[in-house]
């Protein structure tokens with residue numbers, strides 16, 4: 350029986366299917382509601398892919414190295430993943446009882462999630478995007494329209510957009526987006542800023558690096574860009590990138606971000622993860638590491654780095670006193686923790702001494718559940734441009750349910766008409782007609798449709814495409830036996846096929862990054878909520894009042910991070926350490942270490958890869974070291 354090959358790509362929440370020439374391959378859905386941009390052909394993506402494949406392409410080592418890694422944030426997870434890919438044995442030790450570090454999240458008693466930070470994944474994150482692909486979880490990113498949307502403080506409740514047209518390549522799409530927006534930048538300001546950027550275009554990386562000595566504000570003044578632009582436009586970017594204001598942030602940070610985001614067509618396109626990061630992102634990495642013989646242990650805090658007489662690492666000592674010995678050691682904690690762990694014997698070494706300049710910046714992540722659905726919002730990240738808040742999103746809108754049984758969508762489109770499940774069940778309600786459409790022709794016959802139905806069964810579902818009835822298994826796992834399924838359940842009751850962690854059709858949950866937080870980090874939660882509500886009243890003048898006379902707060906969670914990513918003040922760049930330290934067998938990973946992305950998830954993942962690469966490059970040295978220490982042990986005995 351022939352089966353259909355269907356590739357779904359789309360530009361709206363509705364499905365669009367493209368017909369492929371062959372009808373002999375197995376049924377496949379490429380994209381659903383949130384079409385992934387074409388990233389695979391970019392140079393950066395290919396470079397990142399090539400680095401990934403360097404770990405898997407060489408033959409496994411004769412003697413795998415045991416590598417202890419402290420810290421299961423994205424940097425530590427990435428180090429462990431790529432070492433495991435190369436056939437080595439990472440042991441990842443995390444101090445807390447949760448994975449993810451700055452992407453950690455927790456579930457409250459009502460089953461609602463709250464997080465360390467509101468996290469956005471960009472198209473210009475090649476190593477993160479490769480990682481998702483390598484783990485087979487690309488569909489967990491819910492991509493948004495290619496726009497940047499800013500609140501207008503001078504017009505409460507209104508927004509101004511930078512829309513990147515699909516039809517133009519980079520950087521023209523970005524230039525077009527900037528030129529088309531006249532609400533945030535006047536024409537003379539655009540011209541002034543463009544002239545200011547000319548040296549960056551001509552001078553390239555050398556020019557960008559040379560700007561590290563200036564704050565954003567100083568640089569703008571030097572270029573003759575009016576303070577208004579800094580205070581009203583670049584404030585949003587500074588706070589989003591590093592949680593500080595333009596009078597503190599190094600201009601190099603803005604130039605790097607502009608370069609990364611505007612260089613690729615989809616570089617500034619944003620995606621939300623479809624659920625909480627520890628489970629939806631970190632756990633698949635852990636499963637991967639474990640499947641290759643690596644270990645990941647929670648509640649394992651490193652308390653001390655114990656040294657040999659020659660100043661190299663003897664062991665990492667846990668807070669319960671247990672010493673863990675290995676062939677190589679990686680500290681993937683935040684830089685502030687590393688500084689506390691540094692043995693006194695190392696403190697005068699320039700490589701470590703320079704770390705003094707790198708200090709984590711305080712930030713607060715606020716979550717408020719309201720008693721109603723707020724209307725003045727978008728299915729997107731929003732830049733508040735308020736003095737106390739940075740970016741925010743209505744997570745009940747941006748993070749939709751995710752589908753466990755994707756195949757249902759594909760089968761549905763063979764129907765004359767189908768309905769997205771009802772909002773009451775937590776789904777969009779959308780009537781979609783494919784009758785007579787070109788797309789419908791993809792299913793040439795009932796046989797084809799039936800064949801796809803068989804594929805559906807492998808996920809625990811069976812669809813009667815004629816009656817709109819779905820038989821489903823209580824647990825939609827591949828192991829589920831479709832024959833035992835309940836028959837005749839209606840289409841809207843397939844909730845087992847979906848999970849929603851943030852999505853709510855009736856209530857809004859705003860997640861807001863509160864920054865700069867220096868003056869607020871030690872204040873009480875109620876004070877922070879009070880002032881946040883005052884800011885929200887400006888963003889939602891019709892719906893929110895500071896005294897809750899309009900929307901009422903059902904509950905809130907506040908997560909404070911007194912030392913988050915390193916503060917990118919001028920002249921920090923030379924202080925960022927390479928992943929290989931001057932101490933034999935001792936390495937660093939973390940978003941603050943040297944890599945071409947800023948303090949970000951991409952930076953953390955890349956730092957982990959570079960760390961793993963440095964360890965592999967040192968393989969001979971590390972095995973020789975191991976041999977030497979065995980001989981010493983034998984002599985001592």
Ligand SMILES: Cc1cc2nc3c(=O)[nH]c(=O)nc-3n(C[C@H](O)[C@H](O)[C@H](O)COP(=O)(O)OP(=O)(O)OC[C@H]3O[C@@H](n4cnc5c(N)ncnc54)[C@H](O)[C@@H]3O)c2cc1C
Nearest residue numbers: 420422423424444450451466468469651939940949950953
């Ligand atoms: C509010 C907020 C919003 C953000 N938004 C974005 C965004 O939108 N996009 C983006 O790309 N980035 C964003 N970031 C930045 C991003 O989260 C970080 O750059 C990245 O996650 C850092 O990863 P890391 O592994 O380097 O460090 P961390 O995530 O800090 O990981 C370090 C790990 O080490 C562990 N540890 C500490 N001490 C010890 C010890 N003694 N022994 C063992 N383990 C230890 C910690 O518990 C932690 O798990 C945001 C950050 C915050 C705080």
